Amino acid sequence: MNVIRSQSAGFCWGVERAIDIAAKYADEGRHPVYTDGPLIHNKQMMERLTQKGIREVGDYQSKTKVEVEHEEDDEPIMVVRAHGISPERRQYLKGLDMEFRDATCPDVGIIAGKIRLHAKKDFSTVIFGDPQHPEVIGLMGYTEGKGHVIQTKEDIDNLPPLDKACLVSQSTMFTHEFEELSEHLRKIYPEAVVIDTICGAT
Known part of the structure; x- marks a missing residue:
């Protein structure tokens, strides 16, 4: 073996x-x-x-x-x-x-910075991750009340109407799942900003 x-x-x-x-x-x-x-x-x-x-x-x-x-x-x-x-x-x-x-983790700090930047530009932040995970809970605090956590395509379908959407990920999620969800989000919001924030060590 x-x-x-x-x-x-x-x-x-x-x-x-x-x-x-x-x-x-x-x-x-x-x-x-x-x-x-x-x-x-x-x-x-x-x-x-x-x-x-x-x-x-x-x-x-x-x-x-x-x-x-x-x-x-x-x-x-x-x-x-x-x-x-x-x-x-x-x-x-x-x-x-x-x-x-x-x-x-500085990588998590970078994610928080990107969320804060887009929130100030009136983007709604969509976070792919576990809503009970401490990283996601912390990141939600940077969304200025315009944050949504998703795990499935159905979660995306059930989002309220968003004027501007920015998709990020909990740093420890799987890349192939993030790519599938980002593709689905852009079918609904073609102008959505998608930022791959998954850690390379995952």
Whole structure:
């Protein structure tokens, strides 16, 4: 039997970056380190980070109130998860009595920037992804109230009328599915802007 190893095996660079950021502060041992929900989607690595003293607060979707008890001189650090967060969540976390460190995957940050740019031009954003996934929840916060999450062609058919549409994707979706959905969207909205935002490591 031949075993073929993928060239992209292991963590993508965005996840490795988030781990490095959180681990750096934990290894220094000068500050308590917290993450707003799980830093990444990997149980074994999260257990290793917990052993380093990194504590997960908040929740999977980064929606709940963060409650942390610490000494006045502890100077705790809050690290934003690799999946990113909404502008509202960012403002909330920055308002806490904690240092703020952003470990959002830069690729996810680029997606958020593209959504924000088109939202300011009065585009409705259509996101291909899981509506319960923290990345999608975070990205929806950049749509200025004009965001829609789709997973199927039927979801596209059921969209309300859109004056201008911009299609992006959750970074971890499958390219062939995105292409099929973008083709279907353009049958209804020929002028739709389609931006392939799927991570190359997927």
